[in-house]
Amino acid sequence: MPMLSANPLLDPFTANEFMQHALFASVLVALVCAVAGTYVVLRGLSFVGDALAHGVVPGIAAALIFGVSGVLGAAVSAAVMMTGVSLITRKSRLSSDTAIGLFFVGMLALGVIITSRSTTFIGDITRILFGELLGVTTADLLWQFAALVVVACVAYVAHRPFVLMSIDDGLARTSGFSVPFFHSLMLILVAITVIASFQSVGTLLVLGMLIAPAAAGALLARRVSTMMLIAAAYGSAASYLGLLASYHYDLAAGGSIVFIAVLLFGITAVVSSIVARRKEYEIPHQHEHRH
Amino acid sequence: MHTPGCTIKSDSLAVGYAHHTIVGGLNMHVMTGDLVALIGTNGSGKSTLLKTLAGLLPALSGSVSVLASEPGSAPKRVAYLPQHPVSSHTLPLRARDVVAMGRYAHLGLFRRESATDRELVSDAITRAGAEGFADQPLRQLSGGQQQRTHLAQVLSRQAEVLLLDEPTAGLDLTGKRAVADIIAAERARGVTVVVATHDLQDAETATAVMLLAQRVVAFGPPAQALSDDNIRECFGFTQPH
Numbered sequence: 010m011p012m013l014s015a016n017p018l019l020d021p022f023t024a025n026e027f028m029q030h031a032l033f034a035s036v037l038v039a040l041v042c043a044v045a046g047t048y049v050v051l052r053g054l055s056f057v058g059d060a061l062a063h064g065v066v067p068g069i070a071a072a073l074i075f076g077v078s079g080v081l082g083a084a085v086s087a088a089v090m091m092t093g094v095s096l097i098t099r100k101s102r103l104s105s106d107t108a109i110g111l112f113f114v115g116m117l118a119l120g121v122i123i124t125s126r127s128t129t130f131i132g133d134i135t136r137i138l139f140g141e142l143l144g145v146t147t148a149d150l151l152w153q154f155a156a157l158v159v160v161a162c163v164a165y166v167a168h169r170p171f172v173l174m175s176i177d178d179g180l181a182r183t184s185g186f187s188v189p190f191f192h193s194l195m196l197i198l199v200a201i202t203v204i205a206s207f208q209s210v211g212t213l214l215v216l217g218m219l220i221a222p223a224a225a226g227a228l229l230a231r232r233v234s235t236m237m238l239i240a241a242a243y244g245s246a247a248s249y250l251g252l253l254a255s256y257h258y259d260l261a262a263g264g265s266i267v268f269i270a271v272l273l274f275g276i277t278a279v280v281s282s283i284v285a286r287r288k289e290y291e292i293p294h295q296h297e298h299r300h
Numbered sequence: 301m302h303t304p305g306c307t308i309k310s311d312s313l314a315v316g317y318a319h320h321t322i323v324g325g326l327n328m329h330v331m332t333g334d335l336v337a338l339i340g341t342n343g344s345g346k347s348t349l350l351k352t353l354a355g356l357l358p359a360l361s362g363s364v365s366v367l368a369s370e371p372g373s374a375p376k377r378v379a380y381l382p383q384h385p386v387s388s389h390t391l392p393l394r395a396r397d398v399v400a401m402g403r404y405a406h407l408g409l410f411r412r413e414s415a416t417d418r419e420l421v422s423d424a425i426t427r428a429g430a431e432g433f434a435d436q437p438l439r440q441l442s443g444g445q446q447q448r449t450h451l452a453q454v455l456s457r458q459a460e461v462l463l464l465d466e467p468t469a470g471l472d473l474t475g476k477r478a479v480a481d482i483i484a485a486e487r488a489r490g491v492t493v494v495v496a497t498h499d500l501q502d503a504e505t506a507t508a509v510m511l512l513a514q515r516v517v518a519f520g521p522p523a524q525a526l527s528d529d530n531i532r533e534c535f536g537f538t539q540p541h
Binding site for chain 2 (some may be wrong): 050051166167169170172173175176177179180182183184185186224226227230231232233235236
């Protein structure tokens, strides 16, 4: 019979190196997703983010078969995906969501076809889609940290055009910033984030970490920088709580983290709408008192 | 060639969207400090012309220059107020942050906001009458308050040319008077203003009025351009009866 933990909230992490790695990895995911996710939510790029997350599947699958780095495969796939989407959107008369939707489901199907050639099909596809948080190595952590630094630096430099584009592309253009350039740069940041995160939470679940904490931040914050900080705090809290639930109840780690992130967003949305309604009710009453 | 003192110049300019001309044959010669009022109904071409002058739409034919260069190539010197500026509900921005964006053309990617920048932002907030709600989130503001916020953003740029698309939309009488005062004050410091409006009263103080109805009905001093016949022609064309 397993020994009862003296401290069930900390012991899983202090006693197991794989849990420490998993916590570091998922907090790094939370941080990089907080930065990229803030712009994804502000600019309304959730669908493109989803498409990019699925679009990397064939690259990772091919990399697994040929025995090269999954990160390299994902990067090539993401590049194909972004070029394809922007070409189709520009040349075709279809709306961009149709173009993006078709492209991403095509890439996902290709990923499944490639993986079906592998002898460990089910294991491989599960790992790609849902991640392998409990098998994260020190090298993976270093790569994730490097990705976080790159994404944070680019976002810091491009913050002004990114925020202008969140209001209106025309405003960015008339302020002297090239919209096509900064739009592509934003997509590249999302791609780097997806690539840095898929090993931990998987390509299917990364969207949850990208959007849920940032959306909660958007509901609570009055400034973009605060929104990013709230997103980082929510994502990190979801990482810790998810891993704890996964350890004690033997649940899938990636799934638990993303589910808690979405749950936290849901609670925030409900609470903030109740608070907002109460404020609306209070304001006319305050006026009455003043008069 | 740029004529000294001439801020906006166009020759046989045609404006529109993707090969669809909305107004053609625009010959403009706007001098520094002038106020040009563009008058017409919705779809008459006012906004299309302003977007072309702001560099957001390419000229379909003919030539156009703003401050002796291509439209859109001098973002520090030209400020544009779009019609119905977008205000998404998710944006976590205070009115003050939105006004401060007017300085981004000067700051670019790397320059830090200086005390002067902050002063210009505060000054613009006061002039647009937005000080009462400057620290409120944009999403909690009324339509009129948002319009004042966007107007303050345009003022904070300290531009030489203002392109204003219906700046009084959503404002009450006090707000409309404030906009008229702002335009007068900007002109007094040598700013050229092109304003699109439905309101004929706004046009009476202008140097020149352009009546548009998917073509130029009249262009000249208000007394001349705002004749009854011209006004009927300008506003009559889309009337269903």
